[in-house]
Amino acid sequence: MAMLHLVNKSPYDTGNLNTASGIMKEGDRLLLIEDGVYGAMKNGKAASLLNGLKVSVLGPDLAARGISQDKLADGIDVIDYAGFVDLVEANDKTQSWL
Amino acid sequence: MKLTIQVNEGPYQHQSADTAYHFAKAALEKGHEIFRIFFYHDGVNNGTRLTTPPQDDRNIVRRWSELAEAHNIDMVLCVAAAQRRGIVDDGEAERNGKDATNIAPGFRISGLGQLVEGGIESDRLIVFGD
Numbered sequence: 001m002a003m004l005h006l007v008n009k010s011p012y013d014t015g016n017l018n019t020a021s022g023i024m025k026e027g028d029r030l031l032l033i034e035d036g037v038y039g040a041m042k043n044g045k046a047a048s049l050l051n052g053l054k055v056s057v058l059g060p061d062l063a064a065r066g067i068s069q070d071k072l073a074d075g076i077d078v079i080d081y082a083g084f085v086d087l088v089e090a091n092d093k094t095q096s097w098l
Numbered sequence: 099m100k101l102t103i104q105v106n107e108g109p110y111q112h113q114s115a116d117t118a119y120h121f122a123k124a125a126l127e128k129g130h131e132i133f134r135i136f137f138y139h140d141g142v143n144n145g146t147r148l149t150t151p152p153q154d155d156r157n158i159v160r161r162w163s164e165l166a167e168a169h170n171i172d173m174v175l176c177v178a179a180a181q182r183r184g185i186v187d188d189g190e191a192e193r194n195g196k197d198a199t200n201i202a203p204g205f206r207i208s209g210l211g212q213l214v215e216g217g218i219e220s221d222r223l224i225v226f227g228d
Contacts, residue, residue, distance in 0.1 A: 006224075008114070034113045060120075081124035088222050089099050089130075096225040098106070 002027040004091035008034035008098070011046035016097045021049045029054040031079075031087055037061045042073045050076070058084060101125055102216030103135045106227030108143035109158035110151070115144055118226040119161055126169050134172045134216040135162075137205075139227070142175040142185045147202035159202050166204030173205045174212045 005024055011017040017032075017039045024030060030053050032040050039046050040057045056077040062069070069078055079087070088094055103122055107114045122132055137144050149159045166173050175185055181194070187201040201207065217223045 008117075008228075033117060081120045082128060084121055085125045085128050085130065088101075088125075088224060094222055094224045096227065098225065098227045 001093070002029065002091045004028070004087050004094045005030045006094065006096045007032055007036040007039065008096070010035040010038040011044070011049065012038060017046060017049055020095075020097045021053060024053060029056060029087060029091060031056045031058065031084065033058040033061055033084075035065075037065060037067060040072050040076050041067065042071055047073045056083070056087060099125075099130045099222060100133050100220045101130055102133050102213075102220040102223045104213065104216075104223065104225040104227075105135065105137050105141040105144060106139045106225065108140040109149070111140060111143075112228045114226040114228060115141070115158055116156075119158070119165070121224070121226070122165060122171075126165075132169065132171050133220045134174060134212065135166075136174050136176070136213045136216055137179075138176045138213070139179055140183070141227070142180045142183055145173070145175045145180075145202050145205035146185055146200045148200045163202050163204040171204070175201070175205055175207045176213075177207050177209050180207050 005020045005028060007017050007020050009016045037057050050073055056079050059078045059080050103118055105118045109115045144159060144162055151157050186196050186199045187207050188199055190207055191199050
C-alpha cells in the first residue's frame with residue numbers, strides 16, 4: 001500500500017515537510033509542488049529531511065521560482081504534470097499535507 | 099484510472115487552483131477519467147461567471163468551464179460554502195430570495211455527499227489547497 005505524499009509548502013515556512021517525511025513508510029514517495037519545491041534544494045538546511053526517501057519535484061514549479069536543477073539535492077526526480085499523474089496512478093493513495 | 103479532484107482555494111488567491119487545473123488537464127490527456135471536481139471552502143470562487151481578469155492573464159473560471167465542456171466533467175460547488183460566498187444558481191436564488199445568479203457554465207451547486215461519493219466511486223481522490 002504505497003502512498004504518494006504531496007507537500008506544497010516551503011520547509012522554511014511551515015513544518016509540513018518535517019511531519020510528512022517523519023511519517024512516510026518504506027515504498028512511499030514524496031512529491032514537492034508549489035512552494036514545497038524549496039525543500040529540494042541541495043544547500044538548504046532542510047535537505048537532510050529527504051535522506052533515505054524517494055523524492056520527486058514538479059519541474060514547472062521549480063522553473064517558476066528560478067531554481068535550476070543543478071541546485072537540487074542528489075537523487076531527486078524532476079517530473080512534469082504528466083509525471084505527476086503517473087505517480088498518483090502508481091501509488092494506492094494520495095495524501096496532501098495542507 | 100478514475101479520479102476525483104478536490105479544490106479548496108479560490109482563483110488568483112493561491113496556486114492550488116492552477117495546480118489542480120494543470121493536473122486535471124494532464125490526466126485527461128493521458129486518457130484517465132475525471133469522475134468529479136469538487137470545489138470546497140474558498141474553492142467555490144472558481145465558479146463565478148462574473149470574474150473579469152485582465153486580458154493578458156489566464157481566465158481561471160473560463161478555463162474550468164471549457165475543460166468541463168470538452169470532457170463532460172461534473173464540477174460541483176459545495177452548497178454551504180457557496181451560500182456564504184454568494185455563488186448563486188437559479189435554485190439557490192429562488193430558495194434564498196436573491197435577485198441574481200452568477201454561477202459559471204459547467205458548474206452546479208450540491209452537497210458534501212457529492213465529495214464522499216467521489217471518494218467512493220473513484221480510484222484516487224486528490225486534494226489541492228493551502
